[in-house]
Amino acid sequence: MATYTLPGSNNFPNTEVVGESWREKQIAAAIGGKPRLDKEVEQTLPALLVPEPDNPYDPNAISVRVRGHVVGYLSKEDAARYRDPIHRIAASGHEATTTARIWAVVRKSYDNQGKARFFSSVRVALGEPHLLVPSNGRPPSAHSVLPWGGAVQVLGEEDHFDVLFNHVPKEGHGLAIVTLHKDVQRLKNGTEKPFIEVRIDGERIGQLSPTTSAHLLPVVEHLEAAGLHPAAWATVKGSSLAAQVTVQAAKATEVSDEWLHGSPSEFPALVAEAARYSVPPAYVEEETPDRNASSTSPSKGTTPGTRGSAAGGSGCLGLIALIPGILTVALVRRAVPKHRARKPSE
Known part of the structure; x- marks a missing residue:
């Protein structure tokens, strides 16, 4: 798998x-x-x-x-x-x-x-x-997803709300897969400033500032030179009136050499969203815990949700109180959970 x-x-x-x-x-x-x-x-x-x-x-x-x-x-x-x-x-x-x-x-x-x-x-x-699966599918072309990193604000997304509207989840906050593309801004004095354009499903939704782009450009250029489209996770927040996007991608200084020179990190393909899914059986019947180690051990296959940080029960706590002329001894029994009855099949 x-x-x-x-x-x-x-x-x-x-x-x-x-x-x-x-x-x-x-x-x-x-x-x-x-x-x-x-x-x-x-x-x-x-x-x-x-x-x-x-x-x-x-x-x-x-x-x-x-x-x-x-x-x-x-x-x-x-x-x-x-x-x-x-x-x-x-x-x-x-x-x-x-x-x-x-x-x-x-x-x-x-x-x-x-x-x-x-x-x-x-x-x-x-x-x-x-926030575990994206609202859109993975890029159709060869790509590699940058490791998850700090949030980077996308600029100009208000000019592309017609595209973003389709990716605002009902919860008002969700994830999407975006692609990053190197572009160049030419100033009046002839100076060129490279920046990163952000697209979702091939459509532009904004760009990163030149300063922020500088942190990601080395990775983008590295992947583009390898014939791959740089992709990244992005968070989408909004409503039916407006939306904002932040890219969650590791900076060039945060990416390991192992990732840079390893196989492309393609986003896994997911089945279409549905009310129910066909999931293979995976239950593993556990060995019954040692009863000598715990007086409250459950039977095989502990019911999910059982709490506890240590195996063991409790007995009596003796409390001795001395009062002038009188010796009072009280035994206080702490609650001891009863064993769950074992099923015939166990």
Whole structure:
């Protein structure tokens, strides 16, 4: 399957993954093994968001997989929100890829007879659902998409609203794929100032200022010399009255040599937008967690949305209060979640 790098995947991981407390083995494998006692480990790794239409607990389930291991799920609420764009990407034969931050530590648990327990937290970088796929298709000609970068304002878009109107999403904020073209402005004194013209689906929608253009021109010229059309992500904001566009592209100083000299980064083709998509089955039945490690471990295939940062339950907390002449002993029992009944098939 081809990789579909989600826009903004290089941003700080901001979306919490759930169910990770029941996947100690998988998370440990993803980070290269359990950390030593009291040694905190934090890693930033590529992660796949894999829809699981065959998940027996939730057909909207979206698992988070790192190095081939299911390290958790999007929450039930997030899975419902992100279902359409993630399902569309999967139905197109691509893997939705983003960045995950995994934190883990092993510490002694004083409410579990001092046994060492594994604690973990997983987060992924995710933009809003309507900012994951573009409103238009990829350029028909050979092209290469610049890496996602800081926002660069497009000028003169008010003169091309007749074109932009068709790309303003119902949410008022969305993404589009634009192409960048070198042009030259000739001043009255004969001086020539190069700048970048911005087009969407082959139609002009504005240009970048000469100063801003200077940051991107080396990359544009490099791709054009290779016979490729430079393309970039762009955000479109507006209404039925006006629209503004910002290009999200890395500057020449921010592009790696690996990207410059590698294969063209073409935008993946997507199936047409639809109410439902045909997504291949992907559910992986997990091994039942060790009951000795946790008194609240769920059965196989944790229901997406289960929360928790460490496996384990709790017992009684003894509270002793001394009052002059009286010894009062009270036992306060903290709530202990009951085990979910195992299904006959488990």
